[in-house]
Amino acid sequence: MKTVSARRPVENKPAKVRRRDREKTKAEILQIAFEEFAESGLLGANADAIAAKAGITKRLIFYYFNSKEELFIAVLEMAYGKMRLAEEDLHLATLEPEAAIRRLAEFTFDFHQANPEFVRLVAIENIHRGRHIQRSEKLTQMTRPIIGQIERVLAKGKSLGAIRPEIDAHELHMTLNALSIFSVANRHTFEAQFRWDMTSPSATTRRRAEITEVLWRYVRSDERSATVDQ
Amino acid sequence: MKTVSARRPVENKPAKVRRRDREKTKAEILQIAFEEFAESGLLGANADAIAAKAGITKRLIFYYFNSKEELFIAVLEMAYGKMRLAEEDLHLATLEPEAAIRRLAEFTFDFHQANPEFVRLVAIENIHRGRHIQRSEKLTQMTRPIIGQIERVLAKGKSLGAIRPEIDAHELHMTLNALSIFSVANRHTFEAQFRWDMTSPSATTRRRAEITEVLWRYVRSDERSATVDQ
DNA sequence: CTCGCAATTATCCAGCGGGTTAATTAAAAA
DNA sequence: TTTTTAATTAACCCGCTGGATAATTGCGAG
Known part of the structure; x- marks a missing residue:
């Protein structure tokens, strides 16, 4: 029994392994569907194309997900789930207020930069007026740990006098x-209107710093004077 | 000859007046198409539906605009044109820096609030990666007077020491x-995730103030000290 | 009045695409 | 091995929709 290629361990089942595996097949459909929906929208995405790219038959999509719309909902659930997971890794509690706010800003910016398909998916769902996110039990129940983290940062910052007491976690998050x-x-549309590069590393770096600055200057307390309004 | 309704002057031509008017027909198609595209997107919008709502035949749409895609471009041109016009009415030059910045923020916020269809259209065009805005001579040539106005406000504010010198007009506009x-x-999607009302008058008012505050705090100079960086 | 042209209509069509029907086959159970 | 169940496939269906063909009609010019 010679192995032709010593690198890749020869598997017992040749070629078309991995079929007849419910969970795996579903996951693969979901991943391809995510890409297709993010690329082309709910209407633009094509069931035949998804099937082809996933290496399965179209019928299988409907077998597991019933309809295009339910598939879209499942994709949304997966995508939001991943973001939620990423948010849990943010440990803002240990940082000082300013550092925490800056880290939060950078994390959020980086996440969206790294996941443009997710951003597109959200935009698409908004075009559809959030119809699907509303229909999903999982999504309407899903908490967003980041809100709690922001609240804790704000509480700490306020008690230290570093952050303005009027700042609200939801408004800040928004x-x-x-x-x-x-x-x-x-x-x-922005680039087309202003011939303004938004994708180059230098432009992205600048924007990242800008946003962080905007956020911090918005939340920090005015130390200058106690009588700002008068 | 009694007029049943004295209010409305009886017109000579009954019912199907107003046809055979090239410009008027085109404008009507454009308006309906704008609504349909903003509502349903490029793919979702339906030529038959546009024709029906405009009270014409579908063929007429293609007679004037050749294809759905070109119609979409024409709609974009109209929509951006209107925004441009609105921006010209903004007279920031006479105001003091802080007042100008606040007015700018409020105007922009109000414009988007008042024109959600326009915002949706822009989102849709971005999903299509700005393909159409790029293809339009008119749109790539179209200047945005607001940038010049912002630049003038910034220049004035900087010379008065009221606005930080690093602030860039495009970044601010963004x-x-x-x-x-x-x-x-x-x-x-935001409302669905956080059960946060964004449409009530009170929420809108609050958000408007918040955004204005964010913007002003971002641009104003730190009066506290002259040695910020060192 | 009538001619010519441009605006408008009625009708058709082909391909796309979501979804279905029914057969097939792999794997687990007996 | 046989049986059973569930995953998978092949082939089909049909409504929808962008776009085209060709005929019609209103209006302004001469």
Whole structure:
């Protein structure tokens, strides 16, 4: 029994292994579908194309996911689930307020930069008025750990006098997401209008710093004077 | 000859007046197409539906605009043109720096709030990677007067020491647009995730103030010390 | 009045694409 | 081995929709 290629251990089952595996097949469909939906939208994505790229028959998609729309929901669930996981790895609690805010900003920016397909998917879902996210038990139940983390950072910062007491966690999260998502989602129309490069490393680095600065200057307390308004 | 309704002057030509008017027909198609594209996207929009709502035949759409894609481009041109016009009415030059920045923020926010279809259209065009905006001579040539206005405000503010010298007009415009557009474009996924109302008058008012504050705090100079960096 | 042209309509068509019907086959159970 | 069940496939169906063909009609010019 000679192994022709010593590198790759010869497997018992040749070629078409991995079939008849419910979970694996579903996962593969889901991954390809994610790419297709993110690329072409709910209507633009094509069931035949998904099947072809996943190396299966179209019928199988409907066998597991019933309809294109339910497949889209499953894709959304997967994508949001991954973000949630990433957010859990953020440990802001140990940092000082300013460092925590800056780290939060950079993490969020980097995440969106690294996952443009996710950003596109969210944009697509918004075009559909959040119809699918609403229909999903899993998604409406899913908590976003990042909100709790932000709240803790704010509480600490406020008690130390480093952060303004009026700052609200949700508003902050919205502000940061808006800034961070825009750089990916509205890239094309912005670039076309202003001939402004948004994808080069230098432009991205600059924008990252800019957003971090915007966020920190927004939350930090004004040390200058106690009578700002008068 | 009694007029049943004294209000509405009886017109000579009954019912199907207003046809055989090239410009008017085109404008009507464009308006309906704008609504349909903003509602359903490039693929979702239906030529038959546009024709029906415009009270014409589908053939007429292709007679004037050749293809669905060219119609979409024409719609984009119209929509961006309107924004450009609105921007010209902004007179920031006369205002003091802080007032100008706040007014700019409020104007931008209000514009997007008042024109959600426009925001949706831009999102849709970005999903298509700005393919159409690039193809349009008119759009790639179209200047955005608001950039010049921002530059003038910044110059004035910097010379008065009210605005930080590092602030760049394009970055500022990007920041403001991101914040302002997000409130409309990502409404649905955000609301679904956080059960956070974004459409009520009170929420909108709050967000408007928040964005204005973010922007001003971002651009204003730190009066506290002259040696910020050292 | 009528001629010519441009605006408009009625009708058709072909391909695409989501979804289905029914047969097949791999693997687990007996 | 046989049976059973579930995963997978092949082939089909049919409504929808962008676009095309060709006929028609209103209007302005002469």
